[in-house]
Amino acid sequence: MANLDTLSARQVAAGIAAGDFSATEVARAALDAISARDGQTQAFLQVSEELALSAAAATDAARAAGQALAPLAGVPVAFKDNMNLLGTRTTCASRMLEPYESAYTATCVQRMLDAGVTPLGKLNMDEFAFGSTTDSSAFHPTNNPWDVARVPGGSSGGSAAAVAAGEVTIALGSDTGGSIRQPASLCGVVGMKPTYGAVSRYGVVAFGSSLDQVGPMGRRVEDVALAMNALTAGGHDRFDSTSQNCDQDYLAHLDDSIEGRRVGVIPALLQAEGLTPEVRAAMRQAADGLAAAGAVIVEVDLPNMANSIAAYYVLAPCEAFSNLARFDGVRYGYQEPGCATLAEQSSLSRAHGFGAEAKRRQMLGAYLLSSGIYERYYLAAQKVRTLITADYQRAFGQVDVILMPASPTVAWEHGAISDPAALYLADVFTISNNIAGNCGISVPVCLGADSGLPIGAQLQGPAFADAQLLTFARALERSCGMEGSVAPAFAGKGGELR
Ligand code: GLN
Numbered sequence: 001m002a003n004l005d006t007l008s009a010r011q012v013a014a015g016i017a018a019g020d021f022s023a024t025e026v027a028r029a030a031l032d033a034i035s036a037r038d039g040q041t042q043a044f045l046q047v048s049e050e051l052a053l054s055a056a057a058a059t060d061a062a063r064a065a066g067q068a069l070a071p072l073a074g075v076p077v078a079f080k081d082n083m084n085l086l087g088t089r090t091t092c093a094s095r096m097l098e099p100y101e102s103a104y105t106a107t108c109v110q111r112m113l114d115a116g117v118t119p120l121g122k123l124n125m126d127e128f129a130f131g132s133t134t135d136s137s138a139f140h141p142t143n144n145p146w147d148v149a150r151v152p153g154g155s156s157g158g159s160a161a162a163v164a165a166g167e168v169t170i171a172l173g174s175d176t177g178g179s180i181r182q183p184a185s186l187c188g189v190v191g192m193k194p195t196y197g198a199v200s201r202y203g204v205v206a207f208g209s210s211l212d213q214v215g216p217m218g219r220r221v222e223d224v225a226l227a228m229n230a231l232t233a234g235g236h237d238r239f240d241s242t243s244q245n246c247d248q249d250y251l252a253h254l255d256d257s258i259e260g261r262r263v264g265v266i267p268a269l270l271q272a273e274g275l276t277p278e279v280r281a282a283m284r285q286a287a288d289g290l291a292a293a294g295a296v297i298v299e300v301d302l303p304n305m306a307n308s309i310a311a312y313y314v315l316a317p318c319e320a321f322s323n324l325a326r327f328d329g330v331r332y333g334y335q336e337p338g339c340a341t342l343a344e345q346s347s348l349s350r351a352h353g354f355g356a357e358a359k360r361r362q363m364l365g366a367y368l369l370s371s372g373i374y375e376r377y378y379l380a381a382q383k384v385r386t387l388i389t390a391d392y393q394r395a396f397g398q399v400d401v402i403l404m405p406a407s408p409t410v411a412w413e414h415g416a417i418s419d420p421a422a423l424y425l426a427d428v429f430t431i432s433n434n435i436a437g438n439c440g441i442s443v444p445v446c447l448g449a450d451s452g453l454p455i456g457a458q459l460q461g462p463a464f465a466d467a468q469l470l471t472f473a474r475a476l477e478r479s480c481g482m483e484g485s486v487a488p489a490f491a492g493k494g495g496e497l498r
Contacts (some may be wrong), residue, residue, distance in 0.1 A: 004029045004495040005166025005486045009075045010146050010225040012169060013116070016059065016074040021497050022076030023059035027052045027118045029495045030076035034120065034167045036494025042142050043152075043162035045081050047121040048088055048259040052076075055118045070116030072230055076168045077117040080125050080159050082205040083172060083214070085109045092205050094127045096353030096400045097333040097357035106203025107237045108172060108214045115230035120168055123158030128324065129174060130357045132157050132182055132423055133414075138355055141414055144187060146453050150411040153183030156217070162185035163217050164454075166486040166495065170218045170227050174204060176211045177312050178406070178430025181442040181458055184217055185406035186456025188444040188475065188485060190224050191217040195463045196437035198246040208319035211312075217301030219484050221474045223445065225250040228466065249361045250467050258475045259294030263287070263459075264399035267299060272428060278448035279455055283405055286457035290403070290472070291481025298336060300395040304387040308432040311388070314368055314381035314422055315435075321365025327353065360420065389436045396462040401472045403459055405429050405443040410453035429458060439466045441473045444482040454482070476494035 004026065005017070016023050031049055038044050059074045079085060082092045085103035091097045105113070113119065126136040134142040134157025142157045144150040152161040156173025160183035163171050173180040175193035184191025192215045199214040206212060215323035216227030228250040235245035265287055270280050291297050328348025329335050330342070336352060339345035354362070368377045395402060408426055417423055433440040442456035458474060461469035477483050 001497045003492045004033060004076070004497055005491060006484070008220050008484065009169050009218065009226050012072060012075045013069065013073045016063065017069050023118060023325045024053065025497060026074045026076065026157055027056035029497050030118065030120055030168065031421035033493070033495030035255050037167050037490050040148055041145055041161045041165045041167070042140050043123055043158040043165065043167060043178060044078065045091060045093065045122050045124050045139060045158070046088055048119055051087050052118050052120050055113070059118070060117060070114070072112070072226060075117045075170060076120050077112055078120045078123050078158050078159070078162055078168045079109055079172050080123040080174055082125060082129055082174060083109050084203040085122070088122050089358060090122070090205065092128045093125045093139055094354065094358065095138045095334055095467070096327050100333045105201060107200035107239060108204065108231055111233055112172065112227070112230050115233065122170060123162055125158055126155035126207070127355045127358050129155040129176060129179055130179065130320070130361050132426060134158060134356055135414060136357045144411045145490050146188060147411065150413050151186070152482065153186035153256040153407065153411060155179040157183045158196045159217050160184050160189055160191065163187070163219060164487050165490040170216055170223055172214060174212060174214050175434065177316060177434050178427050179216060180215045180350055181406040181430050181440055184442040185456030185458070186411040186454065188482065188487065189217050189219055190221050190441065190443055191215065192224050192228070192441040193433065193439060194228065195246070195439040195465050197232045197242045198439070200240040201245040201429060202237055202239035205243045206323040208316040209323060210319060211316060213434070216248055219486065221477045222254060223250070225254055225470050227449060228470070229304045246464065246466065248467060250470055253467055254474045256471050257294060257435060258290065258472060261295050262298050262399040263290050263295045263302035263472070264298050264395055264402040266301060266402065266404060268301070269305070269404055272408065274425065275405065276410070278410070278450045279408060282445045282455040283457060286403055286476060290476055293475045293479055298399050300398055302388070302391040302395060302432065304315050304384060304391050305432045306395035307384050308388055308435055309424060309428055311381040312385040312427070312431040312435060314377045315385065316379055317361045317365035318369050321362045321369065324358070324362055329353070357420065382479040385435050388432050392436045392438060399462045401459045401469060403457060406456045410448050410451045410455060433460050438463050439469050443473050443476045443480070444485065445480045446482065
């Protein structure tokens with residue numbers, strides 16, 4: 001019949017409903033694809049075979065009983081390993097949480113399960129989501145399916161790689177400063193960071209609570225829209241006070257025309273240092289594609305965006321420091337053996353449980369929040385946050401969405417960038433969106449003329465205009481012809497539906 005990696009989420013669910021194949025056959029094909037491909041990508045930290053087969057069996061039983069199937073019935077999905085799922089460990093790719101068994105299921109995961117998905121397991125990430133390479137995972141790196149010598153991006157690198165290699169149809173990631181959009185761009189898949197508050201964070205290990213947002217990744221905008229339906233179904237989650245009711249049908253306007261609608265571009269941004277010519281060319285191609293679909297391209301400015309890195313790398317470590325204080329060597333995860341005092345146990349557990357970047361962020365946060373320092377940095381960063389948010393409000397008075405890269409370069413080789421500050425600077429295009437709480441999405445545009453590696457274009461939209469953002473993303477996808485692409489070295493390897 002077909003290889004699972006050629007099917008959209010809708011086609012998988014429809015095929016099951018029509019009896020072309022069973023959910024169990026789909027689950028076995030997904031497990032087969034994972035065993036054929038994951039040795040190369042190393043996207044997974046745990047494969048939840050039993051959970052997958054029992055969810056698939058429940059889907060098949062529901063169909064046999066004549067019940068209407070859920071919208072994502074039988075669709076293979078996996079989750080970033082900072083999301084709790086009963087029956088799996090939630091490690092955040094850290095020694096600190098290596099033995100930690102999920103005590104309950106996160107709302108975002110539960111809502112995907114309620115939509116009928118088959119859960120295949122947990123995906124690699126940068127330790128506690130600090131990073132943009134996935135190389136800081138305490139367990140192993142993940143490889144970019146387009147070139148396994150290269151990083152998949154991060155911190156949701158396992159999610160992007162699993163989707164790009166066709167191991168799953170949809171993956172969830174989290175995005176505090178770009179961790180969905182940047183790996184999506186580097187792996188040639190669609191990755192959406194919904195508006196802050198659109199998706200519940202309950203049960204997702206916190207990094208920067210005023211910035212964190214969960215979102216879907218897939219090989220098609222339609223798959224991402226379907227996942228948004230699932231993630232927002234039921235509206236506000238009473239377990240996350242910041243969650244809003246964003247329950248709507250994100251498919252309803254997906255194919256609407258963008259004729260006469262306005263797309264902002266920021267010419268000065270394309271002169272940014274470090275932006276490669278092929279990424280610049282891809283942005284021109286994206287703008288031309290949107291213009292050919294009838295959009296009006298308008299120049300806008302976000303004058304304070306240049307300060308977003310400085311503001312983020314104050315705010316995010318401060319929030320991380322306070323969130324990660326709970327890993328004290330007593331309540332969760334790793335506990336240093338043989339300590340004489342509680343203080344010793346706590347400090348040695350932290351010293352040995354956390355990796356270098358997790359320590360760097362927490363020490364930075366501790367320093368920045370200390371008396372006398374706080375006023376100079378944290379307070380100033382909050383003021384910059386207000387200015388950036390105001391910039392966006394002005395810009396979104398003129399345009400519906402803003403187009404820019406998600407990453408200044410294509411994927412780089414493992415270890416090629418070792419200076420943490422150089423990695424931080426590469427977050428220049430994604431961070432301001434989290435600072436303002438807006439929505440953003442990366443859509444694959446082309447393979448770079450020089451590198452042959454995927455390049456995504458990012459669209460950013462105002463808060464709670466997620467459905468409109470998806471309409472523009474779909475128009476961009478239609479104009480680019482990368483829809484549904486699986487990294488060539490992996491396409492068709494295992495995963496045949498018989
Ligand atoms: N690269 C950014 C950082 O290291 C973003 C991470 C994220 O979004 N989780 O903080």
